[in-house]
Amino acid sequence: MTNTKEFDKTTTIGFLGAGNVGGSLAVAMSNAGYPVIAAGSRTFASAQAFADRIPGCTACENIQDVADRVDFVFISTSDDAIRTVCDQVSWRQGQGVAHCSGAASVDILQSAADQGAILGAFHPLQAFNSVENGVKAIPGVTFGIEGDDGMQSYLRGMASDIEGIPISLRPQDKVLYHISGVLMGNLLAVLGSVAASMWEKFDHTRDEGVRALAPMMPAVAANLASAGVPQAVAGPYPRGDIGTIRKHLEAISSSAPEYLPLYIELALVGLPFAVEKGALAPARSQEIKELLESYRVTIE
Ligand SMILES: NC(=O)c1ccc[n+]([C@@H]2O[C@H](COP(=O)([O-])OP(=O)(O)OC[C@H]3O[C@@H](n4cnc5c(N)ncnc54)[C@H](OP(=O)(O)O)[C@@H]3O)[C@@H](O)[C@H]2O)c1
Structure with missing residues (x-):
């Protein structure tokens, strides 16, 4: 199914979960011209460290604040927290939300879909142990992408823009x-x-x-x-x-x-x-x- 909402390089982006993957992807996206403007995490210190790396990015005290400021949210928390974080947010109709887990499918974001958000998954097939190393390790990495046609098109373009290689995955492919x-x-x-x-x-x-x-x-x-x-x-x-x-x-x-x-x-x-x-x-x-x-x- 194709969604009506179009995401592009002007779409404002926020991150929930300011760890190694979130930080690395956000720096790469920002360097490629994507507006990463808000970050939230479990601790404000992590959100602040994340925002300090990205020009024009604000650290937010709470996760709803991040979602309210942007049109697209990446949930880059640990796997176990993705559903909880998603469930805690009030989503807007047409807002984009993608997680970065390789094992989970988009169905863990169902509470956002119920409120009209458009779901995706954006998984870098790489080992990340720090933001510094992670940013350097992104070029050439394969990105496993899930979502409807509009979401796929946006995330595939983003993967290419940060020098990754996009591949499309069906929900049933994720675990293997x-x-x-x-x-x-x-x-x-x-x-x-x-x-x-x-x-x-x-x-x-x-x-x-x-x-x-x-x-x-x-x-x-x-x-x-x-x-x-x-x-x-x-x-x-x-x-x-x-x-x-x-x-x-x-x-x-x-x-x-x-x-x-x-x-x-x-x-x-x-x-x-x-x-x-x-x-x-x-x-x-x-x-x-x-x-x-x-x-x-x-x-x-
Ligand atoms: N590491 C890898 O090699 C790798 C590769 C591909 C994909 N991934 C996926 O990327 C995602 C993140 O992994 P990571 O390695 O970046 O993990 P990480 O470095 O441990 O970072 C996870 C971040 O999530 C935040 N967080 C945890 N629970 C939260 C909650 N309830 N609310 C808000 N923030 C919360 C933590 O916040 P605080 O810092 O504030 O405590 C932490 O900064 C996972 O889905 C993982 O499967 C990981």
Whole structure:
């Protein structure tokens, strides 16, 4: 359904939730010429710090004040607070409201729709840990966008204007889309932490492990980006080096058994990619699978 209200680069914008994502997006939008004029948060100090970064932006004491001043509101609170914050606001007919969550759909903004507001979701598929780093990390980021035609058009244009790459998502796509982001953005960091912790098992420190291993991450990402799946999958598994794999399983069982399940399951999940790449013969893959599964039994 197409809405009648048109949002464009002159539409006034406010943010509710002055954290890492809200702050980063607001700076990027402001730099791209969008009028970000009001901010509110749980604490006034956060709203003030947010407003201090953006020319022409006012920190508001309460969230209704923000909504009353602007035609479009981004709710960039933590996920759990989005619905509560939305429910607390009196919305105007035709006002725009979008949240920044990757997991939730627009339906958590239903109370705004009931009052005639137009709903959207604008999720940057990136890991944000500060506003300073976040602003730098936005160019090239994919934005998962939900909403009706008018909302999509506005948010897609905005994503492009801040040098992002817009993609449209249906409400039913959101959770799987978010899982992909969590696997890459969050659980990859867990995997990196496990890899670094292995260094403690051979008389070095975890920090040394981080220093040694972190430079591999950009190289892996570059391989993935340039060669794609499955060509970027490398190492003893596509090579079919079963002797090396056996040594891994013996060593990890005795020295780091807490990481054995992770190692086995990741290796098993990776075998079909190695076969698809054409590097690993199906029979060899089956042999490796059985070896891995035999160690799975020992930990049950
Ligand atoms: N971090 C990421 O990597 C990432 C990536 C993509 C999308 N997102 C999404 O972006 C949204 C914000 O995440 P974030 O990482 O920016 O979180 P964050 O840095 O923790 O910021 C959340 C902000 O929300 C405010 N807040 C919490 N409860 C509130 C309430 N009841 N009323 C008003 N303000 C409230 C907090 O206010 P105070 O500071 O005033 O206490 C805080 O500034 C979430 O929906 C998240 O899923 C996050």
